[in-house]
Amino acid sequence: MEHIEVITTTQRRRRYSGQEKAQFVALAMQAGSSVSSVARQYGIAPGLLFKWKKLMQDGGVTAVEANDQVVSSSDYNALLKKVKQLEQMLGRKTVEAEILKDALEIAQAKKYISHIPLLLPPDDIQHNK
Known part of the structure; x- marks a missing residue:
């Protein structure tokens, strides 16, 4: 005799914690148990x-081989996105620093020019007065 279940309502997806x-995986890996039986028992898609x-x-093998913790792919992708944003910010700041450096050189050059006395002949100075 088979058990038939009729679903009459629409349900939202269930979210399972880690x-x-x-x-569930530990239960499915126990001796005498199967993934399908555990899935049926808890209403999870096999x-x-x-x-x-x-x-x-x-993930377990990767963690053991690397002697490190396993990071989810969503966390990894979020970190890659953050690195890209920081690289872009660094690029903009580098360009800004170069522009400011060039502006400072120009300003210093003009400062030295403005302090050089005009070398006009004495009679030209008196005609301008």
């Missing part, structure tokens, strides 16, 4: 539980 996912199991196995 701890819940790890618990494909989703298989995916969590693979991710946990791959």
Whole structure:
């Protein structure tokens, strides 16, 4: 005899915490248990539980090999985006610094020119008065 479930309402996606996912994967990996049976028991799509199991196995191996923690791909992508933003900001600041340096050189050159006395013949100075 099979059990048939009729769904009459639309439900939003359920969000599982990392701890819940790890618990479901651990249950599926116990001796005498299967991913499909755990998925049916907790109302999870089997494909989703298989995916969590693979991710946990791959992530666990990666963490052990690297002797480091595993970072989610969304966190990794967010960090890459932040690095790109910071690189762009650094580029703009570098250009600003170059412009200010050039402006300072020009200002200093004009300052020296304005302090040089005019070398006009004495009779030209008196005609201008």
